[in-house]
Amino acid sequence: MRKLLFPVFSLLVLASLVLAACGTPAAGTPVTVEVTRIVTAEGPATGVETPTTGGETPAATAAPVAGGERLQAVLDRGQVICGVHGTFQGFGFVESDGSWTGFDVDFCRAWAAALFNDANAVEFRGLSAQERFTALQSGEVDVLARNSTWTWARDVELGLTFGPVTFYDGQAIMARRDIVSDASAGLDALEGANVCVQSGTTTELNLADQFRAAGVNYTPVVFEDQNAAFQAYDEGRCDAITSDRSQLATQGQAVLQNYADHVILDVVMSKEPLAPAVAQGDDKWADVIHWVVYGMIQAEELGITSENVDEFLTSEDPVIRRLLGVEGELGAMLGLSNDFIYRVIKLVGNYGEVYDRNLSTFNLARGQNELWTNGGLMYAPPFR
Amino acid sequence: MNISALWRDIRFLKILAQIAFIIVLALAASYLYFNVTTNLARQGLTMGYGFMRNPASFDIGESYIPYQPSDSYGRALLVGLVNTLVVSALGIVLTTVVGVLAGVARLSSNWLINRFAAAYVGLIRNTPLLLQLMFWYFGVILQLPGVRQAIELPGPIFLTQRGIYLTWAEGTAAFPAWRVYILIAFISIFVIWFALRSARKRATLPLSPWWNLAYLLIPMLIIGIGALIQPEPPLRPFRPELTGLNFRGGLRLTPEFAALLFGLVTYTGAFIAEIVRAGIQAVARGQVEAARSLGLTTGQTLRLIVFPQALRIMIPPVTSQYLNLAKNSSLAIAIGYPDLFSIAGTTHNQTGAAIEIITIMMLSYLSISLFTSLLMNIYNKRVQLVER
Numbered sequence: 001m002r003k004l005l006f007p008v009f010s011l012l013v014l015a016s017l018v019l020a021a022c023g024t025p026a027a028g029t030p031v032t033v034e035v036t037r038i039v040t041a042e043g044p045a046t047g048v049e050t051p052t053t054g055g056e057t058p059a060a061t062a063a064p065v066a067g068g069e070r071l072q073a074v075l076d077r078g079q080v081i082c083g084v085h086g087t088f089q090g091f092g093f094v095e096s097d098g099s100w101t102g103f104d105v106d107f108c109r110a111w112a113a114a115l116f117n118d119a120n121a122v123e124f125r126g127l128s129a130q131e132r133f134t135a136l137q138s139g140e141v142d143v144l145a146r147n148s149t150w151t152w153a154r155d156v157e158l159g160l161t162f163g164p165v166t167f168y169d170g171q172a173i174m175a176r177r178d179i180v181s182d183a184s185a186g187l188d189a190l191e192g193a194n195v196c197v198q199s200g201t202t203t204e205l206n207l208a209d210q211f212r213a214a215g216v217n218y219t220p221v222v223f224e225d226q227n228a229a230f231q232a233y234d235e236g237r238c239d240a241i242t243s244d245r246s247q248l249a250t251q252g253q254a255v256l257q258n259y260a261d262h263v264i265l266d267v268v269m270s271k272e273p274l275a276p277a278v279a280q281g282d283d284k285w286a287d288v289i290h291w292v293v294y295g296m297i298q299a300e301e302l303g304i305t306s307e308n309v310d311e312f313l314t315s316e317d318p319v320i321r322r323l324l325g326v327e328g329e330l331g332a333m334l335g336l337s338n339d340f341i342y343r344v345i346k347l348v349g350n351y352g353e354v355y356d357r358n359l360s361t362f363n364l365a366r367g368q369n370e371l372w373t374n375g376g377l378m379y380a381p382p383f384r
Numbered sequence: 385m386n387i388s389a390l391w392r393d394i395r396f397l398k399i400l401a402q403i404a405f406i407i408v409l410a411l412a413a414s415y416l417y418f419n420v421t422t423n424l425a426r427q428g429l430t431m432g433y434g435f436m437r438n439p440a441s442f443d444i445g446e447s448y449i450p451y452q453p454s455d456s457y458g459r460a461l462l463v464g465l466v467n468t469l470v471v472s473a474l475g476i477v478l479t480t481v482v483g484v485l486a487g488v489a490r491l492s493s494n495w496l497i498n499r500f501a502a503a504y505v506g507l508i509r510n511t512p513l514l515l516q517l518m519f520w521y522f523g524v525i526l527q528l529p530g531v532r533q534a535i536e537l538p539g540p541i542f543l544t545q546r547g548i549y550l551t552w553a554e555g556t557a558a559f560p561a562w563r564v565y566i567l568i569a570f571i572s573i574f575v576i577w578f579a580l581r582s583a584r585k586r587a588t589l590p591l592s593p594w595w596n597l598a599y600l601l602i603p604m605l606i607i608g609i610g611a612l613i614q615p616e617p618p619l620r621p622f623r624p625e626l627t628g629l630n631f632r633g634g635l636r637l638t639p640e641f642a643a644l645l646f647g648l649v650t651y652t653g654a655f656i657a658e659i660v661r662a663g664i665q666a667v668a669r670g671q672v673e674a675a676r677s678l679g680l681t682t683g684q685t686l687r688l689i690v691f692p693q694a695l696r697i698m699i700p701p702v703t704s705q706y707l708n709l710a711k712n713s714s715l716a717i718a719i720g721y722p723d724l725f726s727i728a729g730t731t732h733n734q735t736g737a738a739i740e741i742i743t744i745m746m747l748s749y750l751s752i753s754l755f756t757s758l759l760m761n762i763y764n765k766r767v768q769l770v771e772r
Contacts, residue, residue, distance in 0.1 A: 129733065130729050130730075130732065130733050133733070133736060134732075134738050137429075137736075137738075153734070153735075153736075154736075157429075157735065157736050158429075158736035159429045159736075192630065194546070196720075199717075199726060199729060199730045199733070200729060200730055200732075200733035200734075201733075204442045204443075204730065205441050205442050205734065207442075207443065208441055208442050208443040208453040209441065209453075211443075212453060218443075219445050219446075220442075220443045220444070220445050221445050221640065221720045222444075222445060222720055222722060222726065222730070223718075223719075223720045224717045224718060224726070224729065225718070228718065228719075228720070229720075231522060232522070232526060232720065235522065235526035235527070235545065236526065236530055236545050237526050237545060237546070237639060281426065
């Protein structure tokens with residue numbers, strides 16, 4: 001017994017010394033911090049990697065050239081880890097055969113296509129509304145495409161960088177026809193109503209703001225899961241349900257027993273620009289996310305689709321040639337292949353194709369999501 | 385002093401082990417702390433509880449303290465904490481009743497009661513609580529008829545999918561005056577107890593048991609005098625009535641609260657039933673036989689011989705069931721009851737203060753648990769056998 005104690009002690013002391021060696025530098029010199037991040041949690045690519053900044057890269061001297069480590073980490077891994085919604089038909093949904101479909105899901109595929117010339121080099125993570133930003137902050141996912149509203153607080157307080165808006169949405173409210181006669185009714189028709197809402201969303205805040213502003217009394221019934229909220233509404237627990245207009249339309253048609261018994265009010269309760277997001281502090285990675293989306297919008301504007309993209313390769317138009325990487329070094333400047341937009345269009349499609357593929361079945365009109373040339377808000381900066 | 389002798393000194397080694405352990409603990413804690421702060425700093429985030437004073441600007445469906453969206457996050461979290469405490473406290477009381485009844489029923493010689501209790505315990509104990517909560521909420525309460533077709537039970541109690549409306553009592557104008565009479569009547573019970581005790585000490589012969597009637601008669605006399613002064617009754621029934629779209633009046637249990645309370649009570653009750661059964665069966669058979677041979681009735685045997693001894697065995701495991709109930713109430717988030725966990729989740733999402741919120745939640749549940757076990761430990765000490 002006594003003989004055993006000594007080796008145990010030595011081990012303990014040794015362990016504490018090792019810990020001390022790891023722990024102290026972090027306190028003294030914050031510039032050369034060793035950051036350990038768990039990047040993946042499942043799959044064969046699992047690994048803990050320790051990207052070190054400051055030592056050999058010139059980042060320590062030139063502050064503006066920040067980051068790039070996330071892009072490198074993704075390239076090394078050979079896969080994009082994309083945080084999406086798992087149970088939202090039309091945006092992010094796991095089909096019964098296990099495949100992922102949806103508007104947001106297709107953007108994840110587009111990034112994978114741009115990086116690896118393989119639209120399936122994506123690992124999808126289904127995230128709840130509450131988990132999503134923490135997953136991004138902690139580095140569990142590379143990018144979040146989960147119908148998330150771009151707000152000041154999320155951009156600044158949560159330390160995120162939002163990408164270009166992929167879907168302009170607005171909060172709406174849906175009620176039963178026996179309570180609200182037609183869509184033109186105002187919020188005051190819902191005096192004293194119970195309203196189902198999902199927790200952890202901007203919707204929850206707008207609901208409070210709008211009803212307070214209109215001086216209408218109501219009782220919120222808050223669910224963690226959007227489907228639970230819809231189910232409770234369908235069972236009659238609530239008189240109305242509020243969410244983004246796109247969600248009410250898609251989920252309403254997918255989940256409610258009789259969609260015709262319900263009416264979505266015309267009242268627009270908020271602006272909800274839905275955009276992909278990445279963690280703040282890696283501009284290079286954010287640029288990749290942004291420009292792939294812009295490329296898809298630009299391609300639609302130029303009439304380039306997944307079917308005819310090959311014909312455009314021989315085009316004389318310098319705008320098209322630069323976009324598809326036939327001419328210029330645009331991709332290389334980002335650290336990608338020059339034809340990265342070509343790959344995206346070929347393998348996934350342009351913005352309009354992605355929209356139609358996922359949302360046309362729900363009769364969601366393009367509206368504000370039309371190209372600027374058609375009176376919408378979709379507008380890509382020039383590729384030059 | 386000889387160094388090698390020191391290494392053989394078991395006291396010294398023990399102290400050294402403690403010191404080494406503390407060092408390791410402190411280093412691990414500081415490593416975690418610096419890892420968190422550097423990672424936060426790297427993303428330009430700061431830690432702190434300043435956000436607690438910011439307006440929450442979300443609404444909460446049910447609250448026992450005044451709350452509006454312009455109140456602070458701190459206030460919102462307090463609302464959640466109170467909601468958790470209410471459902472836990474009520475749950476603990478009700479689950480004790482259910483558990484004891486089911487536990488005794490398990491030992492009943494009546495075949496039907498016995499089998500029924502066994503089926504209840506077997507079914508409830510072996511399925512996940514989350515599933516049961518979903519069942520009670522979506523499968524039972526939301527399937528009740530709408531407000532206009534409410535099921536009316538005597539009382540009246542109305543069962544609707546918008547909630548369960550109970551007839552309740554409300555104070556009349558005379559209530560404040562009545563409070564004084566009731567207080568005096570209550571105090572008189574203590575006075576009688578003291579008076580009888582000192583009388584017993586002085587008397588050589590045991591007092592006639594008829595004296596115990598004083599406990600009943602004197603408070604009734606006081607209340608009777610009160611009724612003469614103040615003829616209006618203190619309380620009147622407060623019945624729910626259908627006005628417009630909803631019931632008004634009475635006591636309303638929201639569907640979420642009702643489902644959560646019902647789920648927690650039946651679930652924990654099944655565990656307590658088994659503890660009660662085991663506790664009773666653990667009392668030596670000879671004790672019961674001895675009681676019977678002394679001529680005690682079955683009821684007296686249970687009340688005077690079996691229960692006091694079974695209680696000693698039951699209290700520690702029942703305490704942990706109480707703690708489980710309080711902690712399980714956090715599953716409320718699945719069925720929309722705004723408990724602490726649900727509101728903390730929303731706050732986390734709106735402010736992004738993950739570490740702060742999780743710390744608050746951990747401390748809150750920890751304090752609830754520690755306080756519950758403190759009370760139960762005090763009780764446990766009182767019923768423990770005093771061994772000499």
